[in-house]
Amino acid sequence: MRSGLVAVVLASRPETADSQLLCVNCQALLQGAKLFPHLCGACGFPQPLREGENSFSLLGVRPLFGQDESFLRARFYELSRALHPDRFAAADPRARHNSIERMSRINEAYRSLRDRKLLRETLLSLFEVGESVTALGNSARAQKGAPPVELAESWFELQDAVMDDPNTAQTKILEFEKSLQFKRHAFDILMTEQEALFDVSEGQDRVALLEISRILREVSYLDSLFRDVLRLKERLGGSPFLGSG
């Protein structure tokens, strides 16, 4: 594995004298514990979530796009074994509460770091780039940012053309869909390139993040176009062989 600047920064931060972390139960120094910062090495008490912990720090990995799935799983299992609320079924309520809180965040972190789409969102929001896409924001219409001009124009042209000449409508829709798919594929390649740039820079290349965020907005506009085309086809009584988004 590469030794990363980010990892060094993250690891060195707590070691400065004024940010020594103490166990909330026994006041022992937490640094150096095997499962830092989750459990106290001295008394085994699960620690409350602290400011600044995020999906990456919780699983002890660097905030990059490239994540090793089997490493994540091994780490997740190790943490689950120690922190799961079942281990604290008979413990005092504070310990139980911390365990539930910590484990639910670790569960969430594990899920979001193994899914390419969620990983992107998590990284972007960690570096405060772009808008976080919420459950309500699935609809691209709700997203801010201007749609790519040429795509929007050809979409309007297509709608006009379909109205003017229903006979050629299906062919035109098919062509438009193909161009959408081509565009979508190109975006995927672009995004992969930018992700690689970011990882190579050990997380220093913020421009790559901005670029990814821009591409994501366009992709989400594309996806909404796919849906619109689908609706258009339905309205025309379109046949399923036209393919789908």
Place this chain on the structure above:
Amino acid sequence: MSELTIFSSKDSRKSAGPIVGIDLGTTNSLVALVQNGAPQVLMSREGARMIPSVVSLADGKPIVGGQARRNKVRDASHTVFSVKRLLGRGFDDLKGAIDQLPYEVVPGEGVARVKLGDQLYTAVEISAMILRELKASAEAALGEPVTRAVITVPAYFNDSQRQATRAAGRLAGLEVLRIVNEPTAASLAYGLDRKKQGLIAVYDLGGGTFDISVLRLEDGIFEVLATNGNTALGGDDLDRIFVAEAEREIRKLHGEKLLSDINLRAALLECAEQVKIALSTELWAVMKVALPQGGVYERTWSRSEFEELAHGLLEATRAPCLQALKDAGLSAQDLSDVVMVGGPTRLSIVQKVAEEIFGRKPNTSLHPDEVVAAGAAIQADILAGNTTDLLLLDVIPLSLGIETYGGLMAPLIPRNTRIPASARDTFTTFMDRQTGVDIHVLQGERDRAGENRSLARFKLKGIEPLPAGMPRIEVNFLIDADGILQVAAKDLRTGYEQAIEVRPSFGLTDDEIDQMLAAQAGSEESDRAFRKLVDARTEAEPVLRNTEKHLERAKESLSIEDFAKIEGCVLSLRTALAGDRPEAIIEAKYALNAATVRLAEIVISDSLRRS
């Protein structure tokens, strides 16, 4: 600096007695406990491993288990079974499911009730009776009080059904430490020996429900990857194949009226089950039921005829299986084993359908009836802190979300999310100067709010009156390892916050349960006394019958004193039996026994002489 305290994750609770694992099944229920490192099924008080999930009225008092099961046909109007199908469901929910049952289900406030004699009971109360019987069995087997349990439910049970199960436990005097999914529990028992590793599917067809779970087993971790199912499909439905055919033919020959006879319907169901079981080993079986106005209904079934019809029904398990595989990101070839769980998986047709779906021979080596209870016992042992090398990582079966403007559901925690889980999202108002929002918590997979299950509603007030879209309302969901959901909503501008623990409407509030528990404190004593009375009667009645049978015939051979003494004892036993004091019955029975020593000798030598 505060005092240094050493924290221990295992403390006081160990002294509070054993934690048992309970499989509360549609047809049968079991209780198990890990003893010396291995799960053991605890025998019922009737000496059986399974307690039929049947409740019947005897002399106006409910009895549970084998004795109640025998009343299913003998006294159908005073017997209820398969009550798990009603648990946590409203009357409207049950259309189609209840017209097949030979007992009466009536709409009640919030939840359906069943009629047992002239009393109405909720499914929670009936389930509590079954749980009380299991509790008593465990106590009898272990010789100590049992107050804590892990209870299993179908993985695809929704929140109301889980809460109803929990309520039944409380009503039965059990602290329910965990509700565990049945297929997951089964996997614990399957993977107990640690040699089993890899990706498996658990195909769990119970009496009334179907579950499919996909898991990864690795070094003592049981990680559920996805779960799916159908809470209205089970082995009972296979019985319906025979019943439906019988009803059709009886209607044709004798008219509709005959079919409204509750005892006939119960007899048909009972016989159907026997035919189904016979056909799993025989090539053909005869269904034969006596009709109430005389005559007999008789029909011969071949195995292939049954299997063809059953195949159609069992095809309904395919879609959930494929969805679970898809949700787990796997294909059938990735699996290293398909494990069969539940009594109906003994049927070769069920195994055949599973083989068709997964493209491999399913593993039928687990005890289909006992493995779920065994798994529940293992989870109980984990919670007790005794088993530390196993850990279950389970998921929620259905998505949780809230209703947004336009009647849509915005999912906050998608299905198959590992628990404990938390999620938060920010919402806003849709009207200018709106000062309150309704938070409507939903469970389900449909886009339209109305097509999902409503779990709770609450109002967040005190929002700053601002133009629409300006306020920021943060909604937080937290699900603990018990699957209990907490929802909090907060106006990020004013800081006003409101939180609720979701207690869905299964018809019983916590207060109602407490009231019932209080009322029951007295009745538990009377239940015990009643059982003693029934036991005493059951033992005394044959003694009385036998004496009366032989007394007349042996009259000549007996001395006048002996005869008079026996007559006196018979009279006092009869009087005792008519009363309700078990001690009096036992005493009179002993007296009669003692008085009939001479009579017994005569009867025996008489029968020897004749042979």
